[in-house]
Every structure is written in structure tokens, then in C-alpha cells.
Amino acid sequence: MQMGLVGLGKMGGNMRERLREAGHTIIGYDTNPELSDAEDLAAMVAQIDREPQVVWVMVPDRVVDPVIEELSGLLGEGDVIIDGGNSRWIHDSPRAKKLAEKGIEYLDCGVSGGVWGITQGYALMVGGDETTVAKVQPIFDSLKPAGEFGFVHAGEHGAGHFAKMVHNGIEYAIMQAYAEGWELLEAAGHVTSVRETFNSWREGSVIKSWLLDLAVNALNEDEHLDRLAGYAEDSGEGRWTVEAALDLAVPVPAISNALFARFASRQDEGPAMKMIAAMRQQFGGHAVKDAAAGPEHVEAGPGEDPAHPAEQ
Template sequence: MQLGMVGLGRMGGNMAARLRDKGHDVVGFDFDPDVRDVASLGELAERLTAPRVVWLMVPAGEPTQKTITELAEVLEPGDLIIEGGNSHYVDDRRRADELKERGIRYLDAGVSGGVWGRENGYGIMVGGAAEDVQRAEPVFRALTPDEGGGYVHAGGVGAGHFVKMVHNGIEYGMMQAFAEGYELMAASDIVDDVPGTFDSWREGTVVRSWLLDLLVRALREDPDLESIRGYAQDSGEGRWTVQAAVDHAVPAPVISAALFARFASRQEDSPAMKVVAALRNQFGGHAVTRATDDPGQTPRA
């Protein structure tokens, strides 16, 4: 089928390439003139045959909203927008209602797979009306792994991004568990081969996974991770997952702790830990000063 792709960065560009490899006709727009097929959203609409299908892969938030607003001016009733970024599911519902007044259809699609998706396929999680999902299903099937799976129509509008949000929250917890296991083994005087241990877990164990494969790959490149700064950004979905857990009164201690650990990674000298150190010093004389910076040193009198 024919598809317009807006946003041809690391994700959108690879998705467009995979779709073309599968025989689909993709017309791409991006601000980078070196990768785009058309120079404007208006030209994109002109190149596509009605009823049009346009997939957005632009940063969440204001860039997505601005793009949808501009697209609504050049599309026609019966056209379909698929929002494939990491939008908040609440925004999907509002946008779908606004576009419906113009006769424009809307799907939200959570996409997982990162930079490896062109070769391996993506996980696609879709929200929207069944007839709209069916219309775009050839694209979803082409993007997912060749051996099958990796695709779900999760529910109505917003459901695709909701389950992608939960997916990313689970990812936070899994990554944090691997990270803590690495630090514990590295800090011990028992384990001599931490990278080899992770490598051995890739087969036959209950923790084998693609994330584990990626960790082993990183450790092969840099066994002590000396070139990596201990700083982890959060992309928003972790926060939204924790907020949704609060809204629905669902306990989510692992995901919450993993999110807060990322916040802690950004503090070179944690104010909270300063308070902990000060309190320990007050009640027990456990002083750790910048001069000594050694928690194992004998406490001062």
C-alpha cells in the first residue's frame, strides 16, 4: 500500500526503509533535505492518493501536536493519521476527537525495536477503531518480525500508547535489575569474570532476553564500562507509567524504584544523601567528609 512517513530520523528512516524493502510505496517528509522525498506537508498530501495514510514519527509533545495541526489543514475527510511516537495516551484521545470533526481518522501506534528494527522487525501496539486498524494492517505486518508476532490491536484510541507506556515501564525495571546485578558482582571479591557471567546467562536461564544480549554486547566492547558515564535520561513513559499506577491504585514498586534510580544518576553529589550522611554523623559519629571521602574510615570522635 501507499504511505506517507513524516519524520525520517533513526526510527522513522529505518521504518520507511523496511516498508520499501517489503514492497510498499513510502513518500517521506523530513526537515533534512538529504533524506526527504517532498519539501512540505502540503506536497506530501499532493503526492499521496486519497484516501491517504500518513504515519508520524516525530518527537512527542509540541512537535507532534504542531505536525498534526498542520496535517489537518492539508488532509481530507477519510484520510488516516497514525501517530507512532511516544505520545501520552490522554493526548491521543483529544486529538482523535478534534480530527473526527474534520472527518480525519486517527490511530496511535506504540513502536518498539530501536535502531535494530529495520533488520529484526518492530513491536507494534495499536489503538483505534477496528476498521482503521484493518486498513493499515498491511503496514503493521510488514514492520513486525518476519517469523510472526510482535503486533497487537490493544483497544480503542489511546490503548496503543498506553500499553507501550507500560512496556517501557517494565523495561525500566528490567534494565535496573541487570544494572544492580552488575554492580553487585563487580563490587564483590568473589566473581572474577562479570562479562562472562552475563554471557553465560544468555542460554538456558530464565533471565535470557534481548536486553541481556545487548548488555553482553556492550560489555564485549568495554568490559569495565569505563567509557560510559553513569547518567541515564528518562524519556517520559516511565513517569507516565508511575502516574498511571497512582491513578489506578496499582502498586508498582519496581518500576517506581527504577525511575527514581534514573533521577539519582543525574546527581553528582546527592542532596538527599548529604542529609543521610549528616544524620548518621549526628547520632553515631559516622563522618564522611570530602577530605576523606572514605565510608570505611574510622569515624571521628
Template sequence: MQMGMIGLGRMGGNMVKRLRDGGHTVVGFDMNPDSARDVDSLEALVAALDAPRVVWVMVPAGAATDSTVETLAGLLDAGDIVIDGGNSRYTDDERHAELLAAKGVKFLDCGVSGGVWGAERGYALMVGGEKETFEAVRPLLETLKPEGEYGLVLAGPVGGGHFAKMVHNGIEYGMMQAFGEGFATMMRSEYVDDPAATMVSWRSGSVVASWLLDLFENATKDDPELKNMPPVANESGEAKWMVEAALGLGVPTPATAAALYARQTSRGGADDILRVVTAMRAQFGGHITKIDEIATH
């Protein structure tokens, strides 16, 4: 098939590589003139594609995606297809679909997982939209997914793909937090001599074996105690959206919420909170915590 890709960063660029290796023709555009783009504007990208066109949007969620979809709505023709493969919030998808539908343009939202390894391993794809539109682009999706039976699903109507990816990322938060807590517990125990090697041993035969453990082994080969890794983890929004959605649906998500708060705390968000707690403890109980004592622990 032929497709246009908007956004040639770490994800988009690797997806283009996998698609081209699979025999598809891809016209790439990125705002960065130093990227490996084929055209220098959205107008040029649309002009380079044969109708009916397929355009994949792989830019940051929010304003960048909104602006790109709005521009495409004015450039594309009825029967064309837009796929949003970024991490947009599922509630944005309905708005984008309605905007494009007014011009006769079809829309799919696609949650993409695979990171920088996707070009080699393939990407897990969670799609939302009409089945007819999904089937029209299936050859592209089949090339992007991993080999084998799994890795591609039509999750539901518009919004379903990004909703599924949101839940996927919430689960990912919880899994990584659990591994981190286990590693930290072993690091502080006299009973485990090599926590990293112990966790790596779980890659075979264990019920917690996973690709995350494979990546953990990569990270600890040269730094088994992860001393060179900063103790700060950013959060990109999906876990927060999942907790909000779950609250609205009456679903308790304590593991996801705890992992989310741990990341926010790592970025210094709890400093003022803990200063208040420490100040109050000092007032009512005389519990004095000195800065130099903290630095030695």
C-alpha cells in the same frame, strides 16, 4: 500500499527502509533538508499521496506532534488515516482523534519498540483505535512487525497503543535496573572474576535470558567493565507517566518507580537533597563527609 512518513530520524528512517524493502511505496518528509526526504513540505507530501491517504507521524511527542496533527487536519480529506507512531502520552491521543474526526479523518496511535535494530529485526507494534481502521493499514503493520506470530496487537481503543507502550517502557526500566544492580554487585565481590562473562552466560538456559542480555554482550565485548560508559541515564517520560497512571488506578509500581528515580539521581537531581542530608548528619551526630574522601571511593 502507499504511505507518507513524517519524520525520518533513527526510527522513522529505518521504518521507511523496512516498508520499502517489503514492497510498499513511501513518501518521506522531514524538517531537515539534509535528510533523505522526498518532499519539502507537508503540503507536498499530502499532494503526492493517492486518496484515501495514510500518513504516519514519527516526530517527538508533545508540541511537535501537536503541530503536525493540527496541520494535517487542515490538509487531509475525509477517509484519510493518520497514525501517530511516536511516544505521545496516551491522553494526547483522544484530543488528536477528536480534532481529526471533525474533518472525517481517522486516527490510530501506535506504540513502536525496536530501536535502531528494527529495520532488520522488525518492530513490536501496539495499536490503539477502531478495528476497521486497524485492518485498513494491516499490510503496512505486518511488514513492520517481526516475522512470526507475535509483535503486533490491537491493544484497545484510541490511546490504548500508547498506554501499552508506556507500560512496556516502564517494564524495560525495571529490567535494565535489575541487570545493572546485579552487575554492580558482582563487580564489587571477590567471588566473581568476570561479571560481564557471567551475565552473558545467562543468554542460554536461564529464566532471565532476553534481548537486553544480547545487547549487554555487544556493549561489553570491548569494555567488559563498562569503564568508558558514563554513569548517567536519561528518562524519556514513559516510566513517569506509568507511575502516575498506576497511582490513579491504585496499582503499586515500586520497581518501576525505583528505576525511574535511579535515572533521575544519575543526572544530578539528588545532589542538593544529599547535601541537606549530609549537613544534618554532621549537625546532630558529627558525621563529617569530606569531598576528597568521596573522590577516592
């Protein structure tokens, strides 16, 4: 296929490369001219010479609507816009209806995979009409991991971003559990190697996971996480998950407690937050605070500009 891709940060840039390696023609646009294949959105769309014209938007939630508004003036009947960022699901149905007035089709797609997706593939959760999904299926098939799983047509407009929101809420809770366990092991003087204890859980244990692998990666780089401050940001999805749970009267104590723990980390440094920060840097390339350099110093993740944090 041919496709335009707006936003070439760590996620978008890696997605462009994975799709190109799969044989697709991807025309990328980014406000950073060193990354961009076109000088502006109009020039990007002009290079998509097959119908339907498909554009994937991979930008922060705060700028999705202006980008889609501009694209809606450049695309036409039967063309497709995909919002693949961490957008709030309640915005998807109104966007779809507004675009439908111009005959433009819309999909919302939650994307998980962080900086590793370029080689491991991305988990994709899509919301929208089945006929529109079918138009873009070759792109989804190339982005997802090899094998049976990694892609779901989750439902109608908003379902993709809702599923990704819940995914990220679960991620908060799992990370918090690992972090609290790490802090407890560190506090126990008779456990001689916390790193090797974590490492031993990676095979045969019921709590083995990719996040555990990434925690061990972080401990291999900094065994006691001495270089990290116990401070962890939240990128929005945890808050939205808790808000949705309140609206639906669904108890989510583990997810809500993990979110509140991050809030607490910004007031008084907690050792467990060092592990949260370490895992976030490992899977998403998120910036971290250097414990030695003071609270104003931010260390970028792999390939990251501290002024432009990771999308995921």
C-alpha cells in the same frame, strides 16, 4: 500501499527502509532536507495518489499536535493519520475526536524495536477503531517481526500508547535489575569475569532476554564500562507509567524505583547507571556521557546527532 511518513530519525528512517523493502511506496518528510523526499508536508501529501491517503507521524511528543494540525488541513474524508511516536496516551482521544470532525481517522501506535527494528521488525501496539486498523494492516504486517507475534490491536484510542508506556516502564525495571546485578558482580572480587558471567546467562537461564544480549554487547565493547559516566536520562514514559499507577492505585515499586534510580544518577554517579546507559545506547542509539571528557560531553549513539536524541 502508499504512505507518507513524517520524521526520519533513527526510528522513522529505518521504518521507511523496511517498508520500502516490503514493496510499499513511502514518501518521507523530515526537517532535514538531506533525509526528506519532499520539501514540505503539502508536497509529501501531494505525492500520495491513492485513497485513503495515510500519513504516519514519527516525531517527538512536543511537536505532534502542530504536525497533526497542519496535516488535518491537507487530508480529507476517510484519510488516516497514525501517531507512532512516544506520545502521552491521554492526548489520543481528544486528537481523534478533533480529526473526526473533518472525517479524518486516527490511530495511536506504540512502536518498540529501536535501531534493530529495520532487520528484526517492530513490536506494534495500536489503539483506535477496528475498521481504521484494517485500512493500514498491510503496513503493520510489514513492520512487525515475522511470525505470530509482534502486533496487537490493543483497544480504543489511547490504548496503543498506554500499552507502549507500560512496556517502557517494564523496560526500566528489567534494565535496573540487570544493572544492579552487574554492579554487585563487579564489586565481588572472587568473580573473575563479569562479562562472561552475563554471557553464560544468555542460554538456558530463566533471565535470558534481548536486553541481556545487548548488555553483553556493551561489555564486549567496554568490559568494565570505564568509558561511560554513570548517568542515565529518562524519556518520559517511565514517569507517565508511575503517574498512571498512582491514578489507578496500582503498586509498581520496581518501575518507580528504576525511575528514581535514574534521577539519582544525575546527582551522584552510580556504577549501575553505566550499565543502564550502555543498554540504552545499544537498543535505541541513545546518546551517552563520556566519563573521561567531563559532564558536558555527550557521545552520540550509532548514527545519532547528539543535538537530536533518539525518539524511543
